[in-house]
Amino acid sequence: MTDSERLSDKRLIKGARARATIARHAADVASVEGLTGLSLGKLATDLGLSKSGVSTLFGCKENLQLAAVESARDVFLGTVVAPALNEERGLARLRTLVDRWLDYVATPAMPGGCFRAATVPEFDSRPGPVRDAIGADRREWLDFLEKAIRYAQDDGALADHDAATLAFELDAVVAAANSGARIGDESALPTARRIVERLLGEADQHRS
Amino acid sequence: MTDSERLSDKRLIKGARARATIARHAADVASVEGLTGLSLGKLATDLGLSKSGVSTLFGCKENLQLAAVESARDVFLGTVVAPALNEERGLARLRTLVDRWLDYVATPAMPGGCFRAATVPEFDSRPGPVRDAIGADRREWLDFLEKAIRYAQDDGALADHDAATLAFELDAVVAAANSGARIGDESALPTARRIVERLLGEADQHRS
DNA sequence: AAACAATACGACCGATCGTTCGCCTTTTCA
DNA sequence: TGAAAAGGCGAACGATCGGTCGTATTGTTT
Numbered sequence: 001m002t003d004s005e006r007l008s009d010k011r012l013i014k015g016a017r018a019r020a021t022i023a024r025h026a027a028d029v030a031s032v033e034g035l036t037g038l039s040l041g042k043l044a045t046d047l048g049l050s051k052s053g054v055s056t057l058f059g060c061k062e063n064l065q066l067a068a069v070e071s072a073r074d075v076f077l078g079t080v081v082a083p084a085l086n087e088e089r090g091l092a093r094l095r096t097l098v099d100r101w102l103d104y105v106a107t108p109a110m111p112g113g114c115f116r117a118a119t120v121p122e123f124d125s126r127p128g129p130v131r132d133a134i135g136a137d138r139r140e141w142l143d144f145l146e147k148a149i150r151y152a153q154d155d156g157a158l159a160d161h162d163a164a165t166l167a168f169e170l171d172a173v174v175a176a177a178n179s180g181a182r183i184g185d186e187s188a189l190p191t192a193r194r195i196v197e198r199l200l201g202e203a204d205q206h207r208s
Numbered sequence: 209m210t211d212s213e214r215l216s217d218k219r220l221i222k223g224a225r226a227r228a229t230i231a232r233h234a235a236d237v238a239s240v241e242g243l244t245g246l247s248l249g250k251l252a253t254d255l256g257l258s259k260s261g262v263s264t265l266f267g268c269k270e271n272l273q274l275a276a277v278e279s280a281r282d283v284f285l286g287t288v289v290a291p292a293l294n295e296e297r298g299l300a301r302l303r304t305l306v307d308r309w310l311d312y313v314a315t316p317a318m319p320g321g322c323f324r325a326a327t328v329p330e331f332d333s334r335p336g337p338v339r340d341a342i343g344a345d346r347r348e349w350l351d352f353l354e355k356a357i358r359y360a361q362d363d364g365a366l367a368d369h370d371a372a373t374l375a376f377e378l379d380a381v382v383a384a385a386n387s388g389a390r391i392g393d394e395s396a397l398p399t400a401r402r403i404v405e406r407l408l409g410e411a412d413q414h415r416s
Numbered sequence: 417a418a419a420c421a422a423t424a425c426g427a428c429c430g431a432t433c434g435t436t437c438g439c440c441t442t443t444t445c446a
Numbered sequence: 447t448g449a450a451a452a453g454g455c456g457a458a459c460g461a462t463c464g465g466t467c468g469t470a471t472t473g474t475t476t
Binding site (some may be wrong): 004033118164168172182183 | 383390
């Protein structure tokens with residue numbers, strides 16, 4: 001059970017509920033300002049709390065950053081992964097996964113767009129627990145994506161692709177679509193959709 | 209003539225030389241800490257200058273960030289673009305361009321890796337002159353890459369690719385390779401090389 | 417209900433931030 | 447060479463940062 005799942009759980013002790021609320025808002029802020037740009041005082045003001053209250057709940061800023069990473073992971077799982085899990089394994093699930101993912105970029109759940117696309121480049125050169133957590137989240141996502149591709153390959157699709165390589169490529173294109181769209185390139189998202197369609201569309205050719 | 213080209217130009221007025229030195233170091237720092245993480249005081253200490261001296265040279269932090277973007281652009285042009293311009297237009301130049309680009313990611317000119325890969329995601333949701341400059345630099349690079357692809361297509365290569373789309377895809381893959389490699393994914397760079405090889409390798413098939 | 421742990425607060429700390437102000441030196445240009 | 451401009455510095459500013467107290471309050475558990 002994750003914090004966000006327990007958000008409205010009345011049995012949940014008060015502190016954990018507050019932590020989840022703060023972490024969720026921290027993820028929103030970090031999607032724009034970055035995890036380094038997070039400020040205990042700003043966060044407290046936004047939520048009508050005291051700075052020291054927020055501070056005691058998380059102990060230190062680093063723990064808040066780690067909580068934001070976990071909260072953003074929950075949002076991503078609920079928005080992109082969960083709908084795909086309703087589809088049966090194979091090409092259908094992979095297509096749903098990628099579609100929800102592109103929708104997630106087109107209509108972001110956070111004000112700064114995709115959290116992972118923002119935090120991986122931010123922390124990739126900053127050793128420490130936060131980078132480790134972001135790296136693990138990235139690895140988890142790529143592994144899941146690769147597994148979904150393998151299921152599709154079990155159905156005979158995408159036979160000429162290496163699963164891990166295709167997962168890397170899809171992730172790269174969607175991440176670039178996120179940054180491109182947000183920086184004002186209106187062609188970024190349609191271009192990314194075209195690339196993804198070409199990469200996955202080959203599957204249909206091989207099936208027919 | 210850019211600032212970095214004039215770095216050792218004795219005719220250059222002293223201030224511009226100092227500005228170029230500071231901007232170059234600022235780009236180094238920003239490749240790790242981000243453009244927002246730049247600090248006038250830290251920069252001054254690193255270079256043995258006074259904080260106020262750096263401040264008067266650039267006026268405000270935003271101008272320093274803009275100078276860092278321009279300095280990083282110069283480094284990229286010198287490291288990646290210049291060697292490719294020695295090749296004749298067509299597939300040879302495109303291949304050199306991509307090879308130098310991947311080398312630039314594998315053996316970074318800056319301590320934090322590719323400056324553009326770090327700053328585009330950082331500023332894509334932060335309106336202002338800095339985002340505009342980063343967006344223009346990104347646009348310029350994609351346009352140049354697209355043009356190089358068109359020259360290759362004039363030779364009959366890459367016929368089944370849309371130039372702008374392929375440019376977007378190459379940029380996405382190399383950027384993801386940069387982030388992936390820096391965050392500890394040892395397979396990121398070889399995977400990216402494989403993808404690029406497949407994307408451009410098709411050219412040889414069509415030529416044969 | 418009593419005892420305990422967790423939460424939340426205001427106040428304050430030292431540090432660092434960007435920026436501004438005099439003042440002096442150096443460079444530039446006519 | 448002399449006047450004007452620009453470079454460069456130390457000091458100080460208000461603001462904000464993360465973090466730490468002591469203390470009151472709330473929630474949890476026995």
